[in-house]
Amino acid sequence: MKFKNRVFGLVGISAKMANWNADFSGRPKSTSNNEIFGSDKAFKYPIKYLWDQEGEKVLYIKSFKEDKNGIKPRSLKERYEYVFDTKLEKKKKDKDVLKNLFSAIDVINFGATFAEEGQNLSITGAVQIGQGMNIYTDTNVEIQDILSPFRNPKDADAEASSLGTKIVVDEAHYLYPFSINPYVYDEYINIIDGFEGYTKEAYEKYKDGCLRGATAFASNSKFGCDNAYAIFILLKEGSKLALPNLVSFITLKKEGDKVIIDCSSLNDLLSESILKEVENIEIYYNPYEVEIKGLSINKAKFMNIFTREVI
């Protein structure tokens, strides 16, 4: 079903004794004045991983194949042929390639850059995600030494096994802004048979990913990163309103063990004239750890992020 509503939102991810997104020194990514942030890629990956695990078609994710030289990652062409179970040929029309691409859940959400076999396609995604800044002010980066079970083979005199480091933050709260513009694919509707643009199903799956992706993903460094809360502002069908980055309207503080999310600045942004264009506002949060304060808008509905039931 074609989706016709623009959506603006926020996804909050908490990291406790974990490293959500490291740079190449192994420390959490940061700007030049040491504000910690997570990239949009770090946000998308667990969501794509979740989709992949649940049997959705995901094109842009690493997968391996075996050939005579051992195991290596699939190239884009190989991945395309594997996911869509077809041969990519030079003379095949762009149309069919586009149709296949849009049938992948990650492409219809995040777009694609596809350059293979004379097909040069670049699709801007409907979902656009900004940088997830850490909005908690008391974050510390912890560096722990860990012991490895092996001796350094390059050092003949080594008497003991080698050391490594594990770097985590004690606590950080990343906040990702996103926007969804469902009309971006409209230029393809007349080109691809049976294609209707961005769909409600794709949106529902993205939304599900925003509520579960980080929690479900447990690697060594991302264990301890959870989806804490998410806000979805759904505009009315056909509305062309563009809202600014919502991150600056949210402040976070801690009271004991509770995380308090103060949304009172959102009341100023969502003035009467803007609320006219808003269909509904949904706020999902983890009620055991998070409290949402200050939002005095009747259209807002509060839900439990785990059970999705209204609180």
Add this chain to the structure above:
Amino acid sequence: MKLLKFNLHGKTAHFKKPDVNAYAYYTYSHIHKIALYGIIGAILGLGGYTQQQNKQYPEFYDLLKDVRVGIVPIGKERGYFSKKMITFNNSVGYANIGADKAPCNLVVREQWLEDVSWDIYIALDDLKDYELKEKMIDYILNSKAEFLPYLGKNDHIANICNTQLIECEITEAAEQIHSLFYYDEIELEDGAVDEDQIPYLFKDYMPVALNKENNMYEFAQIAFTNRAIEDVKDQTIILDTDKYIALL
């Protein structure tokens, strides 16, 4: 003359310099004319490079290229936003081929501008297309957009605020220029306007046009300074309350 004025800001930005694509991607120090046209084109829903096909220019540039703009860096002394090299991986395996011809990891290094903010002026009188002008005023004043604008790449969200329609006079003489300007068009004195300040001059080659043949950037020296102005040659300067804005 009538102008549309708004503030454009964001947490991070990256306006890619196309002249380097090895090792790292660098960014221009400020938003440049073409990128600004692109943002306005996105808001108005005009076609971009992808929709260009065999036309001479992408639609947004074709329609907006005669519109002069003023760009005022906000909140940063010397008109310089801090930059940081950000590194990330593209590990899907499609992006890079290693020495053994096998797919491998691509390490992308990208220079980002941080906490950027500019006041933007758009000379509406330069836009001859009446309908497009009305649409631009409507969309920007009422914060509507066909496509959501971003600062160079789509992970840097653009915020537009304090939008207003203003009337400004063109002035022949200015003691100081508060915006970016064409360096060749202005003769500067040695000292700063305010004698207690140390004079500074920021200069950079930035894109100002697309050429007809292959749409490559054409450059000009763009500058920003607190030095006093000796002579304004051909540079159009407008006065917005107490600020002198050069139109690029």
